[in-house]
Amino acid sequence: MRTSLIQFGVDQDDSVNTRRTKAASLVRAQRDADLVVLPELWTVGAFAFRDFEAAAEPAAEGPTAEAMSAAARDAGVWLHAGSVVERAADGALYNTSLVFGPDGDLVATYRKIHRFGFDRGEATLMAAGTTPVTVQAAGATLGLATCYDLRFPELFRALTDAGAALLVVPAGWPAARAGHWTLLARARAVENQCYVLACGTAGTHADVPQAGRSAVYDPWGDPVGELPDATEQVLTVDLDLDRVAAVREEFPALKDRVL
Numbered sequence: 698m699r700t701s702l703i704q705f706g707v708d709q710d711d712s713v714n715t716r717r718t719k720a721a722s723l724v725r726a727q728r729d730a731d732l733v734v735l736p737e738l739w740t741v742g743a744f745a746f747r748d749f750e751a752a753a754e755p756a757a758e759g760p761t762a763e764a765m766s767a768a769a770r771d772a773g774v775w776l777h778a779g780s781v782v783e784r785a786a787d788g789a790l791y792n793t794s795l796v797f798g799p800d801g802d803l804v805a806t807y808r809k810i811h812r813f814g815f816d817r818g819e820a821t822l823m824a825a826g827t828t829p830v831t832v833q834a835a836g837a838t839l840g841l842a843t844c845y846d847l848r849f850p851e852l853f854r855a856l857t858d859a860g861a862a863l864l865v866v867p868a869g870w871p872a873a874r875a876g877h878w879t880l881l882a883r884a885r886a887v888e889n890q891c892y893v894l895a896c897g898t899a900g901t902h903a904d905v906p907q908a909g910r911s912a913v914y915d916p917w918g919d920p921v922g923e924l925p926d927a928t929e930q931v932l933t934v935d936l937d938l939d940r941v942a943a944v945r946e947e948f949p950a951l952k953d954r955v956l
């Protein structure tokens with residue numbers, strides 16, 4: 698399976714519409730991939746809190762879903778379109794990931810469970826999701842998580858228990874803690890014996906320099922592709938899905954769980 702992680706940059710001189718057009722054209726350029734991934738909250742910027750209200754949209758029928766559905770269909774790829782600021786029917790905001798099939802159908806949504814910011818930012822502006830989500834896509838079971846979720850290994854264990862072989866983590870992770878981003882993503886791969894696809898954001902937005910450093914770790918924890926910095930670029934990697942079962946058979950640590 699070929700995956701392309703688009704380390705997209707949120708240019709705040711652009712309108713949300715322009716960002717959508719740019720992201721859609723980057724997705725359309727990934728026709729050779731089976732699964733394409735975009736980062737967290739790229740329509741607005743994960744740290745552009747003041748813009749969340751204005752950028753909020755319905756998850757399934759909003760303009761981002763429409764643009765990403767068309768881009769997935771045109772490219773003929775499975776698309777994890779990162780996340781949007783979802784406005785739910787009751788008016789609450791969620792940080793919601795969207796996954797589309799190659800026919801453009803929305804096949805999964807995931808509301809970020811762990812909100813970042815302690816007593817400010819996302820943690821006060823958005824409601825928390827409650828449900829771990831897995832979805833069949835591109836011949837594998839994907840487990841969905843978003844950015845700060847990476848610090849909570851119990852979510853990833855639940856996704857692994859639900860059959861995930863690929864843990865997909867779009868993020869807007871700050872450069873200030875770039876070491877944690879790569880360490881934790883790799884740890885999630887090692888402890889769950891899964892591929893981890895960690896798709897970061899490029900550049901700087903809302904005065905927060907981004908870590909970038911998108912990476913794919915295999916079920917042994919080895920990096921199979923890593924971007925070295927936070928420039929806007931695409932990381933394309935071929936995955937051997939049989940490697941998940943092979944690693945679990947060769948080193949069956951998951952079977953020794955007690956709790």
Ligand SMILES: O=C(O)CCC(=O)C(=O)O
Nearest residue numbers: 743813844845869870874
């Ligand atoms: O945990 C961190 O250090 C960063 C998390 C974050 O930026 C987010 O979830 O938006």
